[in-house]
Amino acid sequence: xxxxxxxxxxxxxxxxxxxxxxxxxxxxxxxxxxxxxxxxxxxxxxxxxxxxxxxxxxxxxxxxxxxxxxxxxxxxxxxxxxxxxxxxxxxxxxxxxxxxxxxxxxxxxxxxxxxxxxxxxxxxxxxxxxxxxx
Amino acid sequence: xxxxxxxxxxxxxxxxxxxxxxxxxxxxxxxxxxxxxxxxxxxxxxxxxxxxxxxxxxxxxxxxxxxxxxxxxxxxxxxxxxxxxxxxxxxxxxxxxxxxxxxxxxxxxxxxxxxxxxxxxxxxxxxxxxxxxx
Numbered sequence: 001x002x003x004x005x006x007x008x009x010x011x012x013x014x015x016x017x018x019x020x021x022x023x024x025x026x027x028x029x030x031x032x033x034x035x036x037x038x039x040x041x042x043x044x045x046x047x048x049x050x051x052x053x054x055x056x057x058x059x060x061x062x063x064x065x066x067x068x069x070x071x072x073x074x075x076x077x078x079x080x081x082x083x084x085x086x087x088x089x090x091x092x093x094x095x096x097x098x099x100x101x102x103x104x105x106x107x108x109x110x111x112x113x114x115x116x117x118x119x120x121x122x123x124x125x126x127x128x129x130x131x132x133x134x
Numbered sequence: 135x136x137x138x139x140x141x142x143x144x145x146x147x148x149x150x151x152x153x154x155x156x157x158x159x160x161x162x163x164x165x166x167x168x169x170x171x172x173x174x175x176x177x178x179x180x181x182x183x184x185x186x187x188x189x190x191x192x193x194x195x196x197x198x199x200x201x202x203x204x205x206x207x208x209x210x211x212x213x214x215x216x217x218x219x220x221x222x223x224x225x226x227x228x229x230x231x232x233x234x235x236x237x238x239x240x241x242x243x244x245x246x247x248x249x250x251x252x253x254x255x256x257x258x259x260x261x262x263x264x265x266x267x268x
Contacts, residue, residue: 055237056237061224068233
């Protein structure tokens with residue numbers, strides 16, 4: 001069963017390439033961090049603070065593609081934790097059919113925060129238990 | 135009229151965030167450089183040298199989205215040069231209809247080199263003349 005999470009914090013370091021996002025259970029207290037790269041972290045930040053750029057940056061391009069193709073973004077699901085690495089899917093609806101696209105959680109969340117409204121983020125219950133060491 | 139170009143060189147510097155690609159006319163000798171960011175430049179490089187990653191990186195995600203949505207990538211067109219900045223479009227075919235999506239040239243080319251076969255790259259004739267100072 002997927003558990004809905006929210007992006008509780010984005011912790012940025014200028015001196016390291018390892019950045020952190022903290023996902024917290026929407027209707028609960030469980031939370032866990034995901035280490036992400038600087039490019040994706042600053043891309044998430046730009047969207048959260050509403051910073052705009054003259055040309056579409058890479059995650060804007062992803063959102064533009066979905067819009068231009070009239071595909072409805074649905075949600076992000078973190079599906080797996082393997083050797084300290086999380087795997088995710090960006091799910092969209094095309095002609096009524098759900099299509100799941102493999103993505104890194106960081107890319108999927110950078111897309112999620114750019115959608116209006118932002119896409120909900122889910123974590124598979126088993127992955128959540130693994131993540132919090134339960 | 136668009137002129138077909140080829141990605142003649144990718145010039146990477148480890149010490150600067152300004153990287154260069156050189157586009158050269160396919161059936162001619164005109165060529166010009168575009169300054170791009172490191173993230174996009176190294177993404178283009180990874181694809182050119184056939185380096186694979188355990189999870190899809192951002193431009194792989196773009197290509198995966200097009201594949202999963204059964205949309206055919208067509209080409210890249212550099213459409214404008216304004217205040218030393220190039221603007222491009224990634225063009226795809228959806229249900230027989232051509233759809234143009236605004237993108238930075240660097241993102242569009244990072245997608246182009248990942249397609250099989252790689253997408254042709256065009257530059258608007260007026261932009262080419264502007265670029266080479268003609």
